[in-house]
Amino acid sequence: MIGRLNIMQKFSILSLLWVVFFVVLAGAVLSHYLERNMLERDGAITTDFVRFIVRQRLSARDFHYPVPSEERFSGVFREIESIPEIVDVRAYDTEGIVVWAGLDALVGRSFKRKRGLERALRGEMAVELTARRDRDESYLEGHGTLVEIFIPVIENGELVGAVSAYKSSATFFRNLERARRTVWLMSAAGGVLFYVSFFSLFYRSYRLQRRMDEGLRRLNSELSALNAVAATVSRSLDVEELLDLALRKVVELAGARGGWAALGADGGFVVASSAGEVDAAARLRALSSEGVFTAAASAGGAGATPRLFRDSSWCSVCVPLVSRDRVLGFLELVHPPGRAADLERRLSMLASIGGRIGVALENALLYKDLKEFNVVLERTVEERTRELRRSRDEIKAVFDAVTDIIIVRDMECSVVMANRAAATHFGPEPVVGRKCHALFKGEDRPCAECAASARLFYDRGARSLELTNAATGEVYSLSLFPVFDDTGAVRAVIEYAKVVTEQKRMEEKVIQLDKLTSLGGLVGEIAHQINNPLVGVVNYAQMALKQVEPESPVREELETIVRAGKECRDIIKKLLDFSRPASFDLHLLDCNALLDETLRMFERQLSLAKRNIEVVKEYSPGLPPVRVDRTLMIQVFFNIINNAREAMGGGGTIRLATALVDGWLEVTIADTGPGMDEEALQYIFSPFYTTKRASGGTGLGLSVVSNIVSRHKGKVWAESRPGRGTVFRIRLPVELEAC
Incomplete structure (x- = not known):
């Protein structure tokens, strides 16, 4: 049953029970302490009176058993018994033995076992309320509950005995009862006051807590609404779609009949979205005529707040959509007329929703502008890229057109x-x-x-x-x-x-040609000067041979002179040929036939077979003829083949090949001789350079070859490596008409 009570009812019952318990406990404790206090107060009054009489009438020797003067005791105690409600008086010595009593039978008896008497014999006053009687005190049965007062008697600072007085409790209990009623009434009044005060405080706290809970629930509801709106507007960056989603969500959360949203455009506002039962165009005209939009726009973001409108059949709230002190648009929610008070309480929440939608709306507008800018930027970049690519291609074309x-x-x-x-x-x-x-x-x-x-x-x-x-x-x-x-x-x-490799080579050739020209003139002059006396020497030696007998001992010397003279004549002839190039007799000739003719001439003069030299022919058929001087070209081939023969003293192979290469007729003469190093290749076509100095070489054969080929506008070069043989390549220009 208690579980079905609300917190206020539970608190009322529990606090009432607690206050009742507190009042009962406080009344009992206060009654107990009041009783003790009244008892001690009554005992203190009686004690002071008894002490005064005892000090005036008795001395220390009167408290020794047996009593020296019973008459004096009787007088003293009659004065004590004159106190109202005193029913009995006793005197004790320091050992707790009765030295005088109203009942003679008690004199000489010991009552030291009484707690009150024990305290009195220790010098303390003791008051007790008792209803039980010992057998020796049966004579007091008719008095009911008595107040026992034990009074120590001290003389000159020493305990000499004790006096006990038995006092009727009727008056004490009447006073105690009145005091108890007063205590209980005060406790009850205090409990009621405390309960009322505490309940009032709790009730105010409870009401405050209820208001706080309602505020928290309302705040939680507003936060939930804000979160819902934020989640909705974050789904899209399209302006129209965002406004439509936001409007429908706010209408749903607010429980409105309908709503519409306006967006700023061209200095005014236009309807961007609507939902539910609402005439958006009419409401836009109405709000515009009232200056709502103008006032909000001029007030800026901080001054633009939601406004409530009332009519007999409806009420509405117009919420500005604000972002960074700018009003971007408006949103109006239409409700039944009874919702006006509720809408007024929710204006702050609606303002927050308007701000959240405004921020999302500005982001969407920025995104829209960014997309448009991106499109323009992409188009511009594409145009610039095409221009740059075109410029780059033009520059590259110019760059690549340079042949250097x-x-x-x-x-x-x-x-x-x-x-x-x-x-x-x-x-x-x-x-x-x-x-x-x-x-x-x-x-x-x-x-x-x-x-x-x-x-x-x-x-x-x-x-x-x-x-x-x-x-x-x-x-x-x-x-x-x-x-x-x-x-x-x-x-x-x-x-x-x-x-500039070829240019350098041509420069070297020109320099070499200048040297050769100078050398040729010198050689020609020397040859003429030597040739004239040499002719005489040879002629006279031949004439002397005719006159000498075959068995004559001088005949051998004369033959040696003639042979040496002829060799000198041949050398002089070569020098003259070198210094004075012969005139050309050019004809279109078959190069393969020229090579064969050179071989036949070579075999007649110097047999290759006898030297164990094999000739391999690799002629290309159908070669175009070349315009050359037959005698000079045979001399070129003869000199190169002769060099190969001399290089291969122990035999080998000479390979003769012809081919058409890059518009030139190329003749290849290769041997399997010892080959040459780089230094020899560098000077092989220089005049008077020879590798056969020991065998009588003059160093003019290959120089003549280079001279003849150059005069035919051809090229000649050698390829060789030590131990790999030597290859001579001759390239001659081909007649275009012949091709």
Whole structure:
């Protein structure tokens, strides 16, 4: 049953029981202490009176048994018994023996076992209320409950005895009863006052708690509504969808008939969404005519608050949607007329909801603007990208159109950009990422002239240098152009390079040709000067041979003179041929046939088979003819084959091959001889350079070969490595008409 009571009823019952218990307990305790107090007070009055009489009439020797003067005791105690309600008096010595009593039979008896007497014999006054009697006190039965008062008798600071007085309790109990009624009435009055005060305090606290609970429930409801609205508006960043979702959620939470939302546009407001039973357009016109929108917009975010409107058939609240001191729109909820008071209490909550929707609405508007800006930005970026790509393609086209090498390297010598000519020249590996010193010099370490690039450009000007690649032999004429950053420091270098290998070779050939021209003139003059006396020597030696007998001892010496003279004549002839090139007799000839004719001539003069030399022919059929001088070209082939024969003293193989290569007719003459080192290859076509000095070589054969091929506008070079044989390649121009 108690479980069905509310907290107020439970508190009323329990507090009443507690107050009753408190009143009963307080009355009992106070009655007990009141009784003791009244008893001690009554005893104190009687004690003072008895002590006064005893001190006046008795001495210490009167308290010794047997009593010296019984008459004096009788007089004293008659005075004591004159006190109202005193019914009996006794005197005791220090051992608790009765020395005088109203009943003679008690004299000489010991009552030391009485607690009150024990206390009196210790010098303390004692008062007791007793209804029980000993057998010796049966004569007092008719007096009912008596007040026993035990009074110590002290003389000169020493205990000499004790006196007890038995006093009727009728008056005491009447006074005690009146005092008890007073105590109980006061306790009851105090309990009632305490109960009323405590109950009133609790009731006020209970009412306050109820109001706080109602406020908390209302606040919790408002927070739940705010959370619900926040969760709803966070679902979308589209302005129209957000307003529609927010309006429907607020109408649902508020229990409204309907509602509508307006959004700012072109200096005014337009209906953006509506829900339920409401004429949004009419309400918009009505609120606009009343200046609600204008007043709220001019007041700003802090001054724009919800407003309540009443009509006989409806009531509504108009909530501004505020964000950062700007009114972005409005939301109106329409209710039945009886909801006005409730709406007035909820204005603060509706203001918070309007602020939350306003923040979400501003985010949605910002997102909309951001999307539009993003579209414009993407379109602009695409246009700029197309322009940049077009500019880059144009620059790259110009960059790649340059036939010379152009690279851009950073300050760590790494290539970051290269044109097509660089990729073709340094391919097939990618050029970007490689080191410039590895490309131009074939070295792993930066070259000294590039390691200090920043210092090279102290005057912000270009620099030029010439580099040779040790691995490929290519020669580059290099121009360096610095690229500066905003601080003026060099951040990159553009390197423009021209391959000048052929130019260098042509310069060397021109220099060599100048030397040969000068040398040729000198050799021709010397040859003429030697040739004239040599002719006389040979002729006279031949004439002397005709006149000497075959068995003559001088004949052998004369034959030696003739043979040496002819050898000198041959050398002089070669010198004259070298110094005075013969005139050309050019014809279109088959190169394969020229090689075969050279071999037949060689076999007639110097047999290859006898030297254990094998000739292998690898002619390409259908080759176009070349315009050459037959005699000079046979001399070219003859000199090279003869060098191969002399190089292979112990036999070997000579390979003759022809082919059409890149528009040139290429003749290859290869042997399996000992080969040559790099130094020999470098000077092999120089006049008077020979590797056969011990066997009488003059060093003019290959120089003549180079001279003849050059006069035919051809090319000749040698490829050789020690122990791998030697290959001579001759390239002759092909007649276009013949092709």
